[in-house]
Amino acid sequence: MRWLASLALPLALIGAAADAREAVDASAPGKVSVTVYRDPERGDGETLERNWPRGFAMISERRTVTLPAGESTIRFEGVAEGMVAVSAIVTGLPGGTIEKNRNADLLSPAALVDGTLGNRVRVTRTNPATGRETTESAIVRTRADGGIVLQTSAGYEAVRCSGVPESLTFDRVPRGLSAQPVFSIDTRDATGGTYDVTLTYLAWGFDWQAHYVAQLGEGGAKGKTFFDLMSWLTILNDNGQSFEDADLLAVAGTLNVESDFEGLADAPAGRGLRLTCYPIGSTAAGTPIWDFGPQKPAPASPPGMADYDSVGAIVVTGARLARKEVMNAPVAVMAAEEQLGDLKLYRIPEPVTVSAKGLKQVAFLDRKRVEGEFVYLTSCDQYGWQADWDELEAYPTTLNLETVNDDEHQLGVALPSGGVTIFEPSSFGPQLIAEQTLRDYAEGQDVEIELAESSMVRATCALASEGDERKLESGKWAGMRVKLTNAGSRAATVRVALGYPTDWEFRTGRVKSRLKDGETVIELEVKPGETRLFDWKIRNADRK
Numbered sequence: 001m002r003w004l005a006s007l008a009l010p011l012a013l014i015g016a017a018a019d020a021r022e023a024v025d026a027s028a029p030g031k032v033s034v035t036v037y038r039d040p041e042r043g044d045g046e047t048l049e050r051n052w053p054r055g056f057a058m059i060s061e062r063r064t065v066t067l068p069a070g071e072s073t074i075r076f077e078g079v080a081e082g083m084v085a086v087s088a089i090v091t092g093l094p095g096g097t098i099e100k101n102r103n104a105d106l107l108s109p110a111a112l113v114d115g116t117l118g119n120r121v122r123v124t125r126t127n128p129a130t131g132r133e134t135t136e137s138a139i140v141r142t143r144a145d146g147g148i149v150l151q152t153s154a155g156y157e158a159v160r161c162s163g164v165p166e167s168l169t170f171d172r173v174p175r176g177l178s179a180q181p182v183f184s185i186d187t188r189d190a191t192g193g194t195y196d197v198t199l200t201y202l203a204w205g206f207d208w209q210a211h212y213v214a215q216l217g218e219g220g221a222k223g224k225t226f227f228d229l230m231s232w233l234t235i236l237n238d239n240g241q242s243f244e245d246a247d248l249l250a251v252a253g254t255l256n257v258e259s260d261f262e263g264l265a266d267a268p269a270g271r272g273l274r275l276t277c278y279p280i281g282s283t284a285a286g287t288p289i290w291d292f293g294p295q296k297p298a299p300a301s302p303p304g305m306a307d308y309d310s311v312g313a314i315v316v317t318g319a320r321l322a323r324k325e326v327m328n329a330p331v332a333v334m335a336a337e338e339q340l341g342d343l344k345l346y347r348i349p350e351p352v353t354v355s356a357k358g359l360k361q362v363a364f365l366d367r368k369r370v371e372g373e374f375v376y377l378t379s380c381d382q383y384g385w386q387a388d389w390d391e392l393e394a395y396p397t398t399l400n401l402e403t404v405n406d407d408e409h410q411l412g413v414a415l416p417s418g419g420v421t422i423f424e425p426s427s428f429g430p431q432l433i434a435e436q437t438l439r440d441y442a443e444g445q446d447v448e449i450e451l452a453e454s455s456m457v458r459a460t461c462a463l464a465s466e467g468d469e470r471k472l473e474s475g476k477w478a479g480m481r482v483k484l485t486n487a488g489s490r491a492a493t494v495r496v497a498l499g500y501p502t503d504w505e506f507r508t509g510r511v512k513s514r515l516k517d518g519e520t521v522i523e524l525e526v527k528p529g530e531t532r533l534f535d536w537k538i539r540n541a542d543r544k
Contacts, residue, residue: 125165372409481534
């Protein structure tokens with residue numbers, strides 16, 4: 001028994017110390033950094049979800065706090081509602097962190113009533129006949145889950161059950177309630193003092209993507225073309241908090257994320273107050289009751305998510321310009337590229353405001369006279385081909401705009417995935433000719449943008465003769481032929497895919513073949529108005 005008594009004393013002292021902790025509010029953020037990561041599950045060609053972004057951000061805030069001597073609780077008000085509290089780190093405190101907490105209740109009508117339980121409020125009633133108001137003091141005796149009971153000088157009564165308009169006035173906001181999400185930590189400081197601390201945490205409900213605008217220019221020698229390429233980063237913040245004058249960064253690349261940030265980011269809720277006490281009908285007629293059977297509750301919106309069709313806004317860094325002027329306008333702010341391990345980091349050189357429930361666009365690429373070429377694609381798959389040329393139809397080719405992501409072609413930067421819009425000049429100004437998606441391209445890779453199906457350049461593939469079908473079946477060398485027609489006004493480079501070297505062996509004569517994306521390909525030039533035939537031989541690679 002004496003052993004149990006000695007154990008109870010320290011526990012009591014610990015509980016008393018916890019109750020005695022003084023609450024201290026940290027200052028508003030003085031310096032903020034927001035690093036946005038793309039949705040790791042979003043594949044190439046998929047756009048960000050404006051109404052439910054599944055990316056995240058790392059937010060770092062510098063604040064000032066004045067601590068008393070002993071233990072205290074520091075409250076960081078205005079953190080992101082999508083905060084992943086378990087990821088939070090506070091540095092700069094002499095005593096470190098004892099405990100971390102995330103408030104679960106925002107300032108709301110229901111939370112205001114619950115926090116005033118047992119305390120006085122003022123109830124004001126308005127006489128509907130005369131408009132006269134009367135106010136008296138009352139004590140809140142019940143919580144807000146289902147109804148509010150007040151104790152007045154006349155006894156106990158339920159709010160909104162007297163039949164006259166009523167309102168409650170609260171003299172103060174209960175301790176711990178805030179209109180903005182709050183993150184708090186317990187700490188200790190032997191002497192007390194003022195400190196600069198940094199709060200760093202992950203937050204759910206962000207995303208970003210790139211979008212490119214290509215303006216085609218004049219052609220060059222040997223089918224080359226030049227174009228200007230500009231790109232914008234679109235940053236999405238679906239949280240209800242803005243980050244003023246923040247250092248904004250965006251990370252490109254695929255990040256391996258094992259944690260369920262969506263599940264860990266349990267946003268605090270603002271609870272409404274619904275009192276339905278007074279009857280709808282009259283004393284004579286009674287209250288009408290409609291029975292529609294069991295009602296399925298409407299699905300709740302994800303926490304912190306909003307309809308961007310009604311509240312969203314796109315903020316573009318720089319002046320608003322006409323489309324024709326945008327092509328040649330100087331960029332006010334340009335993101336700088338940096339290396340981050342195997343990822344790419346884009347840093348905005350000037351502080352920007354990441355607005356709540358909004359989009360921010362910042363330029364990160366502006367290259368003039370990028371060297372590229374137009375290439376027409378067709379495929380000659382050997383399976384099922386016949387040798388009856390009179391029955392074969394000429395099929396359209398696919399037109400690509402291609403370049404190499406290196407300094408020689410005026411690029412040489414990482415190109416994150418996103419949409420690409422391509423304009424071509426005309427006597428009526430720039431005209432849209434294609435909209436496509438661009439996958440991630442590292443420096444040095446071939447960049448290929450599919451523009452359209454071309455009816456001006458057509459191709460027909462078949463076995464060269466009827467006897468070649470028997471040769472193919474017996475494992476001997478067989479002849480193949482492609483017929484290319486160019487009805488356009490400029491020479492066309494046609495890339496013909498011959499097949500996979502794991503299936504076939506090829507003899508292409510003087511035209512050199514190469515491997516591209518696992519297939520053997522050749523490239524042929526077709527002059528304007530020309531029909532060109534090309535023959536090559538194939539043999540089954542796994543012949544016996």
